[in-house]
Amino acid sequence: MEDDQEIEAESAYFHVMRNGCSTKGMRMNVMSRRGVLFLIMVTWVCSFTVRSQQATWRLASSTAGLFTLDVEIFCRNPDTLYAFADSMGPTLLLSTDRGETWSKISRRRWDSWIGTAALQVDAFDPRRIYESYFRRYPFQWGDAITDMTTDGGQTWSTISSLVDWDRFSSVAQIHPLNNHKVYLGSARGRINYSSNRGATWGEIAVLPDSESSTGLTICQRDTNLFFASSYAHVYKSSDGGLSWNQVRSTSASCNGVLFDPRSDSTLYITHLLSGANGGPWKSSDLSISWYQIRNGLSSNPFYIYGIAINPKNRLELYLFGSRGNPCYRSTNGGMEWARFDTGLPQNIECRSIAIDTINNRLYAATSAGIYINALSTNITERKISHPQRITLYQNYPNPFNPTTEIRYQISEVGRVTLKVFDVLGREVATLVNEVKEPGMYELQFDASNLSSGVYFYRLNAGIFSQTRKLVLLR
DSSP: OHHHHHHHHHHHHHHHHHHSOBOOOOOEEEEEETTEEEEEEEEOOEEEEOOSOOOOOEEOGGGTTOEEEEEEEOTTOTTOEEEEEESSSEEEEEESSTTSSOEEEEEOOOSSEEEEEEEEEOSSOTTOEEEEEEEEOTTSOEEEEEEEESSTTSSOEEEEEEEESSSOOOEEEEOSSOTTOEEEEOGGGEEEEESSTTSSOEEEEEOGGGOOEEEEEEOSSSTTOEEEEESSEEEEESSTTSSOEEEEEOSSOEEEEEEOTTOSSOEEEEESBOSSSOSEEEESSTTSSOEEOOTTSOSSOOBEEEEEEOTTOTTOEEEEESTTOOEEEESSTTSSOEEOOTTSOTTSOEEEEEEETTTTEEEEEETTEEEEEEOOTTSOEEEEOOOSSOEEOOOBSSSBSSEEEEEEEESSSEEEEEEEEETTSOEEEEEEEEEEOSEEEEEEEEOTTSOSEEEEEEEEETTEEEEEEEEEOO
16 A cells, blocks of 8 residues: 555656646757768748737845845645745745745854755655755855755754865755655765655765766656766766766866756756856757757856756746846747846846746746746747658759758657668668757768769658668769
């Protein structure tokens, strides 16, 4: 009976995380294989509906002047929200009326200031909260601390407290299917784990290079798949956090990694400073390749604190940042960004955004208090029209010498291969072999190193397979 209840709880928890509220927060490749040079270009089919009014942010007056660093929605009742503020020490705020009014639940006085912070609220018990933050002392190193409360913030116990030098807080992550399992990415690369909702903890791994964690994310479709970020790297685990491999190195300051909640292959990372190598990056193939998504962002460098994804519309993203650039919005998965800061003072920092998909509201934790955006139907919309089927088109020109264009379209996310064969069935070129997003794709096949004759090109995507003939004439 107890096992049945556990299964029901896990199933309900998965439903809440996938369909409830969210709280957090064209590429061009040139490749060469076997002497064949080809260019892949992604083209999205889009339609636009533009309306005049943008949704407006407004301040929750009871939070005016508070430096808030994170805001979190209780998924089972989105009227209940928590926020983390720095008010002479870590301060927990509570709202039970959709963010309109807030009260201070707890405050611990310190002679230090807090650099970064993050909250995690148990999806079944709003009294159980994990609070991670970086406490900095003047002219000294700081402490990466994670505390836990089981009584709604009245009392706290410290889970982890380590001297750190990277200015980032520890990162707590609740398992998507089982809220008894909690993971903690901490200072010096330590990955800690609790199987009993934080009652006891043990270290299960240390990240390569022992770098302090700046982000930790778990795939909701394959819960053995973890990614973690540090100041200079991104790491991957395929065995539930027991072992880790480095999958990306960066010269910029990486401050977070985030899984698309409705994809098992799409990831986002952010770098603290925008610029040539910084800002937001995206991978659609589980970190095999990455591309920068900064079109529409300010050309002047600014700090980026993170990205929030709408769990009901994976193409809708919110990016939050420093003074002058507090909030941007994308409606096409980060391909393009537009300012989304009407009502936000330009001299504030936006540290976190929470998305309430039930009441259709946004909440922003800023350096001047909590701001609310009651999303209106009169906002600018951008609709992405995905192809309804998979199609491989005939190349053009055909016959050709030595280059030809090949087009194909994909209707859903998945691994795609496009290969060329001679008349004996031998593979002579691999043009595509990666996970693709839905859309229309076009590439140029350069057959300079092949002999004249008849060849075949074949597209495979899931169970779909289609072959066409092309003719090379010298």
